[in-house]
Amino acid sequence: MAGNGKRDNSDGLNIGVRSFLIAIGIIFVLMAATYVLTLVIPGGEYARITDASGNTVIDTDAGFRYVEGGIPFWKWLLSPFLVLGAEGSGTIIAILIFLLVIGGVFNSLTACGMMNYMLGSIVSRFGGVRYRLMAVLIFFFMALGSLVGSFEEVIPMAPIVVALSCALGWDDVTGVAMSLLATGCGFAAGIANPFTIGVAQSLAGLPMFSGMWFRALSFILIYPLLLWFVRRHARKVERPAEEADLGGTHVRDAKMDRGLRVFGVIFGAGILTVLSSGFIKALQDYTMIIVALMFLTAGIASVLVSGTPLKELGRTFLNGIIMIAPSVIMILMASSIKYTMTEAKILDTILYRATEMAGSMPKAGVVLFIYAICLVMNFFIASGSAKVFLLIPIIAPLAQLFGISMQLSIVAFAYGDGFSNVIYPTNAGLLIALGLSDISYGKWFRYSWKFQALNLVLTSALLMLGLAVGY
Numbered sequence: 001m002a003g004n005g006k007r008d009n010s011d012g013l014n015i016g017v018r019s020f021l022i023a024i025g026i027i028f029v030l031m032a033a034t035y036v037l038t039l040v041i042p043g044g045e046y047a048r049i050t051d052a053s054g055n056t057v058i059d060t061d062a063g064f065r066y067v068e069g070g071i072p073f074w075k076w077l078l079s080p081f082l083v084l085g086a087e088g089s090g091t092i093i094a095i096l097i098f099l100l101v102i103g104g105v106f107n108s109l110t111a112c113g114m115m116n117y118m119l120g121s122i123v124s125r126f127g128g129v130r131y132r133l134m135a136v137l138i139f140f141f142m143a144l145g146s147l148v149g150s151f152e153e154v155i156p157m158a159p160i161v162v163a164l165s166c167a168l169g170w171d172d173v174t175g176v177a178m179s180l181l182a183t184g185c186g187f188a189a190g191i192a193n194p195f196t197i198g199v200a201q202s203l204a205g206l207p208m209f210s211g212m213w214f215r216a217l218s219f220i221l222i223y224p225l226l227l228w229f230v231r232r233h234a235r236k237v238e239r240p241a242e243e244a245d246l247g248g249t250h251v252r253d254a255k256m257d258r259g260l261r262v263f264g265v266i267f268g269a270g271i272l273t274v275l276s277s278g279f280i281k282a283l284q285d286y287t288m289i290i291v292a293l294m295f296l297t298a299g300i301a302s303v304l305v306s307g308t309p310l311k312e313l314g315r316t317f318l319n320g321i322i323m324i325a326p327s328v329i330m331i332l333m334a335s336s337i338k339y340t341m342t343e344a345k346i347l348d349t350i351l352y353r354a355t356e357m358a359g360s361m362p363k364a365g366v367v368l369f370i371y372a373i374c375l376v377m378n379f380f381i382a383s384g385s386a387k388v389f390l391l392i393p394i395i396a397p398l399a400q401l402f403g404i405s406m407q408l409s410i411v412a413f414a415y416g417d418g419f420s421n422v423i424y425p426t427n428a429g430l431l432i433a434l435g436l437s438d439i440s441y442g443k444w445f446r447y448s449w450k451f452q453a454l455n456l457v458l459t460s461a462l463l464m465l466g467l468a469v470g471y
Helices: 017-040 073-077 079-085 091-111 114-148 157-165 173-188 194-203 212-237 254-276 281-305 310-324 326-343 345-362 362-382 384-402 406-422 428-436 442-470
Strands: 044-046 049-050 054-060 064-066
Touching: 017 073, 017 310, 017 326, 017 428, 017 442, 044 345, 054 384, 064 345, 073 079, 073 194, 073 310, 079 091, 079 326, 091 281, 091 326, 091 428, 114 157, 114 281, 157 173, 157 428, 173 212, 173 254, 173 310, 173 406, 173 442, 194 384, 194 406, 212 406, 212 442, 254 281, 281 310, 281 384, 326 345, 326 362, 326 428, 345 362, 345 384, 345 406, 362 384, 362 406, 362 442, 384 406, 406 428, 428 442
Parallel strands: none
Antiparallel strands: 044 064, 049 054
16 A cells, blocks of 8 residues: 555555554553553442343442452453453454454455446546535435444445545545544434434433434534535645546446446445434344445455456455454454453542542533543443443433433533544544554544544533533
8 A cells, every 4th residue: 555645446455564563552552551550540349230121330329439459460461362251342353353354355346356446437427526525425424323323334434435535636534534534423423323322311211312403403513514624634635636537537347337236236235224223223233243244245246246256256355354354453452451441440440530520510510521521431441332331320410410401411421422433542443444544543643633622622512502501
């Protein structure tokens, strides 16, 4: 891959050595810092009970108590491997399998020429209106995140958008911004996000997806901010139309057209299934599996239809898995941070001391403090639904004590959970997307922190508006 932000699509998916080493270095520093915390923060735990739905939640009546904490050095050292046997390891294993499937399929699509052919078709058709296409793509990915809670599920699409961005004359970070960053923004706005808003409202005793108007307003205001930010960067890096070759040089190929139709139909069925999960609750726990299976089926079928022999397909698929395998190490290391804090019993202590700080704050300060707590906890626990069961039983009595509505508190939770997914190096989805795009974490951070800062101001103002109007 090129190191200047212009992706060479002929290479398939690969983890850039420099990007990999930078990411590994950053995550190791965070692992070491977490171990230091286990030496200075005492162990503690909240009492937990099982609610009527069988979910384990904090028992606020029983409260918090200090216990013996700490973790042996050898256990911390082996934590990236031990995490595979810890509670919640099923999600990590599913993400790793998901990742390897992506690597195999994309390498096969690239090797048979279908990826370049698909990009050529899109550029030939939309190259003259590329900024309109940008607006549509950002809206589409925000809607996926906001309406059905997609995040990891869009990872297979992110490299396509990155390659498309470069083909349209922009760069790789523009592609990640149009796809993953947009999804994260939609996920946080949470119009009907079943994994944060839906679960949190059910746990708090509110009708599911009630109070939607305020979250829709969040979506409406965040979308133009994101579009302006991405467009502004794209204008700076864009190549002239004649240099970017946005015109009609694409030559049609009947076999490739058939392959693209097969890929579009099968993968489109997967996306429709994911969209329907917003209404069919039974599907919500299986969306990642559905997308992985559909993507695998679509990739294999389309490559074979395009005329690639089965033996060649097997070889390129295996090579794709090998090329993407180093990212497994990054994900395991990032996941070990939560494991270390849980084993050392300091996660509950940090949460307890944080909530103690809210005692002397004004009502507006408490709302922003809830937002801040969720931002901090999202660094250690990437799963939105997992944080619901950890934080909502604490946020609910805190909100009641200060006369803050539960609806507004849940919006503050959703903001804190969603936006930081696309900047924290402990988020597996972000690491995968950056690795597939050969973008170093440092490069992405330098690009995206400015949006995060602007968005923090906007969403804080929205929370104050919600408080003022009695939402």
